[in-house]
Amino acid sequence: MFACSLSGAIADEAYITNQGDNTVSVINLVNHQVIATIPVGKSPVGVATSATLGKVFISNVDSHSVSVIDSKTYQVIDTIDIPGSPVGIALSPDSNTLYVADWNDNRILVINTADTQQRREVSIGKAPAGITISHDGSKLYVANRDSNDLAVIDTASLKILSRIATGAHPFGVTLGPDGKHLYVVNVYENSLSIIDPASGQSRAIKVGEHPYCVTVSPDSQYAYVTNTQADTVSVLSLTEDKEIAKVRVGGFPEGINYDAATNRIYVANWFDNSVSVIDASSNKRIENIPTGKQSRAFGQFILKTSH
Amino acid sequence: MKKLLALLAIGMLPLTAAAHGPSPQKVEKTVIIDASPDKVWALVKDFGNWQKWHPAVESTKLETKKNEAGEEETLRLLTLKGGGTLLENLKSLDEDSKQLKYGIVEGVLPVADYYSTISVKAVDGGKAEVKWMGRFYRVYKLNPPIPPGQDDKSALDAVNGVYDAGLANLKKVAEAK
Numbered sequence: 001m002f003a004c005s006l007s008g009a010i011a012d013e014a015y016i017t018n019q020g021d022n023t024v025s026v027i028n029l030v031n032h033q034v035i036a037t038i039p040v041g042k043s044p045v046g047v048a049t050s051a052t053l054g055k056v057f058i059s060n061v062d063s064h065s066v067s068v069i070d071s072k073t074y075q076v077i078d079t080i081d082i083p084g085s086p087v088g089i090a091l092s093p094d095s096n097t098l099y100v101a102d103w104n105d106n107r108i109l110v111i112n113t114a115d116t117q118q119r120r121e122v123s124i125g126k127a128p129a130g131i132t133i134s135h136d137g138s139k140l141y142v143a144n145r146d147s148n149d150l151a152v153i154d155t156a157s158l159k160i161l162s163r164i165a166t167g168a169h170p171f172g173v174t175l176g177p178d179g180k181h182l183y184v185v186n187v188y189e190n191s192l193s194i195i196d197p198a199s200g201q202s203r204a205i206k207v208g209e210h211p212y213c214v215t216v217s218p219d220s221q222y223a224y225v226t227n228t229q230a231d232t233v234s235v236l237s238l239t240e241d242k243e244i245a246k247v248r249v250g251g252f253p254e255g256i257n258y259d260a261a262t263n264r265i266y267v268a269n270w271f272d273n274s275v276s277v278i279d280a281s282s283n284k285r286i287e288n289i290p291t292g293k294q295s296r297a298f299g300q301f302i303l304k305t306s307h
Numbered sequence: 308m309k310k311l312l313a314l315l316a317i318g319m320l321p322l323t324a325a326a327h328g329p330s331p332q333k334v335e336k337t338v339i340i341d342a343s344p345d346k347v348w349a350l351v352k353d354f355g356n357w358q359k360w361h362p363a364v365e366s367t368k369l370e371t372k373k374n375e376a377g378e379e380e381t382l383r384l385l386t387l388k389g390g391g392t393l394l395e396n397l398k399s400l401d402e403d404s405k406q407l408k409y410g411i412v413e414g415v416l417p418v419a420d421y422y423s424t425i426s427v428k429a430v431d432g433g434k435a436e437v438k439w440m441g442r443f444y445r446v447y448k449l450n451p452p453i454p455p456g457q458d459d460k461s462a463l464d465a466v467n468g469v470y471d472a473g474l475a476n477l478k479k480v481a482e483a484k
Contacts, residue, residue, distance in 0.1 A: 019331075020333065043330045045330075061330055062330055081329070084450065085450065103338075104449055104450045104451070127385065147463065190376075209398065209399075210422075229398060229408060229422060230399075251440070252442060270331075270333075270442070271424070271440055283474075294331075294333055295335075
């Protein structure tokens with residue numbers, strides 16, 4: 001009397017924003033089927049997922065809004081108006097707070113997910129792009145693309161604690177799973193900055209042409225960076241501080257996430273309207289999944305359901 | 308052709324490393340040419356001689372310079388028919404995949420951060436398929452109101468015009484005996 005079957009197995013899901021047709025493709029990460037295509041706002045870019053809330057938040061830069069998707073029904077259940085141009089988006093670890101970077105007005109909106117009318121905001125550097133949050137939720141990190149720095153913000157007081165210099169044009173940012181280092185992609189310098197937020201010290205590793213986004217393996221040993229103008233992903237050893245492999249993916253790869261459940265890396269290809277799948281054990285591309293037009297998937301786009 | 312030149316005739320716009328708007332635009336065009344992929348690729352990869360097939364190009368000046376990182380970079384200054392120039396850099400040229408990648412440094416196209424790939428592949432019957440893709444932003448980078456000629460439509464119209472006119476004439480030139 002086991003109700004469990006293979007088809008009913010719980011799989012992680014990837015929520016891929018398709019800028020060109022204003023949709024989100026939902027991919028089952030066990031069988032790689034696109035299980036839903038959800039209409040959202042205009043020119044969707046950023047993604048933040050919450051297994052706790054059973055919701056996925058999508059930033060729509062050209063309709064100045066955030067779409068809220070119910071991850072059980074794959075329907076948009078709410079649309080949050082955002083003044084300005086929402087791009088980067090992230091949730092606090094407890095999912096109580098949504099942070100949205102307003103690109104053109106140089107601020108971060110801080111939104112209560114239980115009551116989205118409850119908002120605060122903080123002004124920061126120029127063109128805030130990628131954002132991420134410390135594991136304890138106390139600090140918000142913002143890559144200010146046109147200020148060439150990373151802002152560290154206290155989430156309780158919304159005070160800027162420090163601004164750490166990065167390379168030229170920082171865009172994607174992530175915190176390593178061990179919580180010790182921040183990884184910032186420098187678009188105009190073809191490099192990845194590795195920053196210790198405690199000391200403010202940083203180092204850099206060379207990557208490929210015009211890099212955009214980064215993800216880190218669960219053991220914090222490897223970083224994976226999308227090189228948009230080389231159509232590759234750089235695999236970087238963080239113990240040796242060097243590139244150990246270059247994996248050919250689709251055209252103009254942007255968003256990238258590591259799925260811990262399957263040990264695969266998922267990459268959204270803007271030019272090719274697809275998601276490439278990389279096997280982390282071999283560093284080989286194993287599949288290409290057709291999605292929608294101009295896939296971006298900026299942020300944490302994998303919804304973890306498997307643990 | 309007149310329409311294309313009109314699209315280009317908006318004056319010199321410096322494309323510096325400044326901010327661009329958050330929504331990149333895309334143009335993708337393909338054409339099937341009744342000629343061998345090698346013959347078509349020979350025309351496409353000749354970065355200093357696009358005037359041989361692109362009807363908007365009057366002449367090309369090719370040069371090699373060191374970029375900010377100290378690496379050798381190939382640049383071309385296109386002089387367009389009807390006036391105006393485009394300074395472009397060659398990003399890569401891959402013989403195996405018959406793909407060329409380039410960008411615009413500065414020039415008369417009403418676009419920012421323009422990046423493009425053009426590739427040739429074999430299709431049935433010994434024909435060639437050429438795919439030309441571009442990614443770029445509009446010139447005006449801030450919130451509305453957007454000044455005329457600096458919006459997404461102006462950028463898209465100009466690039467569509469360049470690709471349509473170019474591919475149509477590439478087909479004509481490559482198919483000529």
